[in-house]
Amino acid sequence: MIIENTLNLSLAPDDAWRTLLNIPYVAPCLPGTKLTAVVDERTYEGMVDLKLGPVSLSFRGTAVIEDVDPEAMKVRVSAKGREDRGRGSAHATVTFQLHPSGGGTRVEVATDLNLAGSIIQYARGAGVVTRTAQQLVDQFAKRLSTRIDSGEEPDPEAIKVGSLLWRGLTARLKGGKQDVPDA
Amino acid sequence: MPDALPKRTITLTVNGKEHSAETEDRYSLADFLRHGLGLTGTHLGCEHGVCGACTVLVDGQAVRGCLMLAVQAEGRQVVTIEGLANEDGTLSPLQAAFMDNHGLQCGFCTPGILTTLTAYLRDHPNAGEPELREALSGNICRCTGYDTIVRAALAAARTIREGAKA
Amino acid sequence: MKPAPFTYHRAETLAEAAEMAATLDNARLLSGGQSLMAMMNLRYVAVDHLIDLNPVAEIAGIAIDGGRVTLGAMTRQRAVLEDAALAACCPILREALGFVGHVQTRNRGTVGGSLAHLDPAAELPGLAALLEAEITLTGKDGARTLAMADFPQGYMTPDINPGEILTSLAFDLWPDGHGWDFREFAQRHGDFAMAGVGSLIALDAGGRIGRAAVVLIGVGDGPLRLRDVEDILTGEAPSDALFAAAAAMAAARPMSGDALVTETYRQHLSGVLVRRSLARACARATEAAHA
């Protein structure tokens, strides 16, 4: 699944470039994401929590900056994660391509996402998964440009994506509970 | 995950006999009947509530044995396929009708179908074919194509009605 | 396909359940279990604690009082289906409940469980939206009531706060002689509907539509009340042309698509079902007026 987005940042291309390579700064913009370790300057460990209706998922994984081309202003990050209970795997390659745009920068973000595991082996939910992935990437773009433009830190709490498709961090992380009875 | 696996002892009546046995909290009623009490006549066909093979009677009502926890059956009356025959061990009218009408082939879905129909015919002794087919719509049989099951149910209903008149 | 381990807690009273819900971490409430247990068996859902509401008798039961119906959350779907008094004053319930799963699941499945699970294709949330029900949620520190319209917050995401228990559903009855229809489309009986529709029609003295309520299920993240359709119906005399216009309007809105059912087909089905449903509901209302 390929998801494409465009960010319009107020930063000049050189500043935008440095910002995007600052993973600890960028990572929390992906809803539900927490950086847990910096392995080296190109390798980071973290977790992404999300909620798909009644299903709470927690992915742990690694992101690696694989390809940095300052000339072309292009960077490729590959990330892979495994759901804590083995319900799924996510592999993503995200390419950022920067273009000068007025005084600011236009960033084209292409995400090639490969999801696998029981969470996606569900025909009725296929639309929701696709929509969720799309919204997650959309939110990432939006939150990143907000952070850059306003300096505002992303809300690590419940993240309301669209019609609350996403609730961001799981209740477990917050020490909270999910009290949803069931049919 | 909890540190120690939560378990407890439950007491319930199965096929008229009281049982007390230990079960993990997470065991389904079907798993408990099969592995805890050795009543392997109740079968698990899908464990997600669609196929109906695990259907048992709890306080007389047909329920999915895979979607109810054993601990929830505390103090209840449970009937399984092992408890359907007449007291003298002969086949019940429904069981006999299944034999007469070739209402089963591999026999794997049969426990759930017999329990479902036992409750249904008790409550609807005058059921006709369309009602029976609807009542059976929550039980999947891959072998028979259902027709002989419906014939068997209709035949059993007749026997039950005649028995009630006598 | 065995569930991950959890500790089972049997709540005998609502107060006990509320206390458990407020204090246990990563807990979930168990009512009928007809969806939750399947999701736990599949390990889509794993919890540390399961609080069983089944013994809590005080939140089960059907009450009809002064034109208002209250259904306790733990009322079994079968009880709603078979209740004669309810069928007399609110016949759409029996028609709709016949589509809910199968006899074995209706014997366990509950009103509150279905609402809280909020499957997009579920009949009970659709009925609650159609009947403009109020939902009561009770926590350790008291209860709150909210309109069904505000209850769904997204795909299978109800507005239930941590520690809250859905305890009842209440709605006002439609006047005697109203018309009703509930229908849905699936390839087999008891399946998740690809689309479903519920209609309520009250005619005025002149035989025109005085009040209409139409809801779609199975086509979006939650039940979808068709306010625009209701508006064009109100004040009009029932006619095939009117139903066709309503159907076209219903079919025009964005709907969900998945791996088996496209958005286009859902829209098409919704139009067909809305037209048929309105025709039958109006016919029933007309019949009642002439009776």
Next chain:
Amino acid sequence: MSSTAFVGQRVKRLEDPDLLTGKGQFLDDLKLPGMLEAAFVRSPFAHATFTEIDAAEARSMPGVIAVLTAKDLPPKMTGKRILLQVPHPQITYAVTQEPLATSEVCFVGEAVAVVIAESRHLAEDAAERVIVDWEPLPAASHCDAALKPGAPVTHACMTDNVAGRLSLGFGDVEAAFRNAAHVIEARYEPHRGTGHPMECRGVVAVYDLVSDAFRIWSSTQTPHNTQRAVIDMFGMAEDHVRVITPDVGGGFGPKNQVYPEELVIPAAARLLGRPVKWAEDRREHFLTTTQERDQVWDVSAAVDQDGVLLGVRGTLIHDAGAYLPWGIIMPYISATTLPGPYKLPAYRMAVTVAFTNLVPTTPLRGAGRPQAVFAMERLMDAVAQKLGLDPAEVRRRNFIQASDMPYDMGLTYRDGAPVMYDTGDYPEAQAQALSKAGYDDFPARQKAALAEGRHIGIGIGNYVEGTGLGPFEGATLRILTNGRVAIYTGAAAAGQAHRTTLAQICADELNIDVTDIDVVGGDTGVMPRGAGTYASRITVNAGSSVRIASVELRGKALALAAAKFDVKPEDVELTHGAVRIKGEQGDSVTFEELAKMTSGMPGYALPKGVKPDLEASGYFTPPQATYSNGSHVAEVEVDAETGQVKILKYTVVHDCGTVINPMLVDGQVQGGVAHGIGNALLERMVFDEDANPLTTTFADYLMPTAEIVPNCDIVHMESPTPLNPLGAKGAGEGGTIPAPAAIVAAVENALTPFGVRITDCPITPQRIVELISAAQDTTQEDR
């Protein structure tokens, strides 16, 4: 001489009393002292490589005894794959599964490790904590796309996805098309479904260190295949591997091959010194148990001005899935089944078998035939449309006649023998089906319905099915010292009532009651050689073996009694469980006494010159397949607005030669039709573009239910075959084979006012609405 007190009668099943009271013993019901349970760690990816499996956490979990990966299996298993069932020279890469994958997985669900724990619950807890460093690779998700240049490859070692190519045919096809008055071309696409016996698979294994022997129970249709695979894998002597089938809760084909679990569980039992059980759950069944039916047929028919066939040619792409456990036999069956009951002067079919990163395909009730019949019968309907003829009439003009039998099709069947139809009356079968279905009145009914705004339609499906394949099946009969007769056979039952059928055949020969007979089947320990329950072959093969052995045993019993009485064998006769001297009040000796005489029991002297041998074995080896046939007529109503299809009436004329038990054959046919209805309307395994399976529960994969399947009107024709002593042919799959063709034809017929053509199945309501909509758009464009 045999009487027929039982053969041909609706004898009630010997299997039923246990199954109706919960006393059946299915695989998961087995409980052995000290038994452990297994859960597998499976690939979430359709195609991936891996190097490390981290099981440290899993091994520390409560109740976990071991976590085994390929590296932990016995050295003898290293580098080995499961024995290929049917080798064929045209296979390009004869690849079967490894017991546990070592570095590459090729479909979602392929196993890489197994957790052995005190219970299944605990094993599953640990399995979810096993971490594998997957590197996903591109995946081939459909057989058609898989053959396009640049498609992702299923196996990293290959450069394309061609698993094999076949070409077969006869006659001068080019001339046929040159001389044709009309040529009809079409593409037909039956889709993938699966068998779904209500009982999933399962294995229990015990290893006996003292005798270095395995006892393995498997929910399989072919215990002897499992035994052969275990012997091959472990390099053991065959009498050290005993495979037993307990009660089996349905098979339908997918339990007719050897799976990795049948090798890994014995390995674990041996390594750990304790019995180990693995009971497949439904999710695993969706992911790992073999499936079938995805094919793409591009076919053309050449006909003369009267609609008489001159030739058929085309190409067939067959979806093999990721491995070839059954080689390329299914597309071979498809290609040889296509001509069906019709005289075809010229035929050419080029078959390409494509690997895909999907669950492997193996024979599933019908085994490649439903697709071929779908293609041929749809083609016949297309001919009828083109020429403005009635579909039944087009078929009549092309039937092979009863007087043409035996009929040499001109092809070689999968068993190496010519496709030689033995007996059958195809025109009569269709005529009877049409008559029973009220076909002649149908146009009037259709017109009347249409006037009410109802769309009803009728469709025909004819087929010829090669059944009763060899190589052989055997039976040993013995009179026991309790006076009962035991039948031992390799054949394993999965609901077909082998016990009853075989007992009927034996009871008539020995003049005893069926209830005096014990049938022990599906146990390599009692019958050292066997093929298995597939290809509708058991009544033909095992039944004939029982007949042969019964005749021999009867002779032995008579001879022994005659010797005892010192009379000639022709002077004694069998009565109920005894042999007596003919004539009034002649002396008699019971089977029990005869058995005791020959058992070596003290006090029972053996007459002079008689061997202690009250036992007979028969192995029936059929010279070729015997061909069953039938005609199905479906009548349906279609809601043209929603696309919903309701089957109003379903008629079957079925000819499986001599019928041993009509009740059981009816049951096979009705059940087979139900499966065919699933293939026609409901059942489809859906995969996404990355080859992830999406229909993995019974809520998404729709099985036919009691409200969907109508009661079939079944008519039996009996054209006994001369190819076996019973005259019987196979009956297990004929119900399924033509059903999709007949039902889809009926749907298309119902939609005649819209001009819809249906070329794939299952045909869903959504697809029907799309087709109607597309046809209407086309009509508007035409204007």
